[in-house]
Amino acid sequence: MTIHLKSAADIDKMRVVGRLAAEVLEMIGPHVQPGISTGELDRICHDYIVNTQKAIPAPLNYNGFPKSICTSVNHVICHGIPSDGKILKSGDIINVDVTVLKDGFHGDTSKMFCVGEVADHAKRLIRTSQECLYKAIAIVKPGTTLGDIGHVIQQHGEAQNYSIVREYCGHGIGRIFHEEPQVLHYGQPGMGLRLVAGMTFTIEPMLNAGSRLTKLSKKDGWTVTTKDHRLSAQWEHTLAVTEDGCEVLTKRSDEAL
Numbered sequence: 001m002t003i004h005l006k007s008a009a010d011i012d013k014m015r016v017v018g019r020l021a022a023e024v025l026e027m028i029g030p031h032v033q034p035g036i037s038t039g040e041l042d043r044i045c046h047d048y049i050v051n052t053q054k055a056i057p058a059p060l061n062y063n064g065f066p067k068s069i070c071t072s073v074n075h076v077i078c079h080g081i082p083s084d085g086k087i088l089k090s091g092d093i094i095n096v097d098v099t100v101l102k103d104g105f106h107g108d109t110s111k112m113f114c115v116g117e118v119a120d121h122a123k124r125l126i127r128t129s130q131e132c133l134y135k136a137i138a139i140v141k142p143g144t145t146l147g148d149i150g151h152v153i154q155q156h157g158e159a160q161n162y163s164i165v166r167e168y169c170g171h172g173i174g175r176i177f178h179e180e181p182q183v184l185h186y187g188q189p190g191m192g193l194r195l196v197a198g199m200t201f202t203i204e205p206m207l208n209a210g211s212r213l214t215k216l217s218k219k220d221g222w223t224v225t226t227k228d229h230r231l232s233a234q235w236e237h238t239l240a241v242t243e244d245g246c247e248v249l250t251k252r253s254d255e256a257l
Contacts, residue, residue, distance in 0.1 A: 001180045003172065005198035010174065011240050011247075013105045014200060018238050018249030020053050021100040021107035024069075026252055032113040034090045038071035041096065042082035045069045049100055058099040058106055058177055065222060070097035070110075072224075077206050077214060077232040078168055079222045090116025093126060095234050099177065106173050108202050109250035110236040121209070122231055128160045129207040129233040132185075136203045137257065140239055140246035144195045150187025153205045157185075163212035165232070168224065170202040173238055195241050200249070204236030 006014065024045055031044055046068035049057045057068035065081070072080035072095040073088070080095075088094065097110035112126045132153040139148055157164050170183030181193050185205040210230030217223040226232050237257075238249045248257045 003180055003193075003199060004174050004176070005196070006174055006200050006240065007198070010105065011200070013103050014107065014174065014238070014240065014249050015247075017055070017100050017102045017105050018107035018109070020049075020055055020102060021098050021109045021238070022250045022252045023053070024048060024098045024100065025096060025109060025111045028096060029113065032088065032094060032096070032115060034088055034116045036088055037084045038073065038080070038082040038086040038088070038094075039084035041071055042067045042069050045098065053100065053102070055100045055102040058101040062177060071095070072097070072232070072234070074231055075226045075229045077165055077208070077224045077226060078234060079224050081220055081222055088115045091118055092116075093118060093122050093231065093233065097236065104175050106175075106177050107250055108173055108177070108236060108238050110204065110234060111252070112233050112235060124160075125162065125207060125209050125231055126233045128157060128162060129205055130235045132156050132205040132207065133203055133235045133237065134257070136205070137237065137239065137246065137248060140195065140241060141244060142196050142241060145190055146181060146183055146193045146195075147187040147191030148189050149203065150184045151189045154186040157205065157207050162207040162209060165206035165208060165212055165214060167214050168206060170204045170236070172199070172201045174200050197241050197243050199241040200238065202236055202238050204234055206232060206234040208232045
């Protein structure tokens with residue numbers, strides 16, 4: 001396993017691109033309303049990244065992915081493909097996943113949005129998945145293991161009677177969109193790779209309201225859904241391990257991290 005440790009100059013560039021990715025999520029929020037299509041959300045984000053930020057939407061054409069963002073609605077866990085035929089309605093929940101590429105580096109982040117009036121049980125799932133991310137971020141520092149990160153997510157999620165998706169995970173990131181290490185969202189304390197300063201990776205827990213079992217669309221080869229069609233929620237940030245903790249490179253202005 002090759003871990004690409006980042007220099008101070010590298011992390012400066014990742015800080016810039018991480019901020020751009022956060023700004024895309026801040027920008028798109030007011031557009032996430034009943035009646036809009038996920039295809040339109042994709043176009044708005046694409047235009048903003050390309051024309052305003054003068055950057056590149058990394059998902060577009062990545063291993064054949066056809067759009068600039070991922071939009072995962074309700075029981076879609078991840079990698080949902082935006083479509084003009086998918087119209088959001090009140091009560092939906094949606095994950096918007098954005099990766100921006102600028103000056104050779106990637107910033108990857110996602111956020112859950114509520115569309116119109118959303119049921120309390122869906123809000124609870126969204127809140128718990130965000131808490132899992134924040135609890136994991138809170139322990140990231142040199143010496144922490146990847147197993148520690150997975151364990152704190154699994155413990156909190158399962159304590160709230162949710163299941164943790166296992167087939168999809170966080171990942172190293174930098175010049176390469178997805179690099180080592182893989183960051184699992186379940187695990188045993190003290191196990192796995194030990195973190196050191198200069199590592200950069202994402203944490204992106206996916207929690208399901210029902211079973212953890214997943215299904216990959218045979219039709220498009222990308223869309224991952226819950227097997228039982230129960231709701232799923234996910235949040236994601238890109239982090240850099242520092243000498244005494246971590247820096248959340250994709251922190252939004254509404255977050256106290």
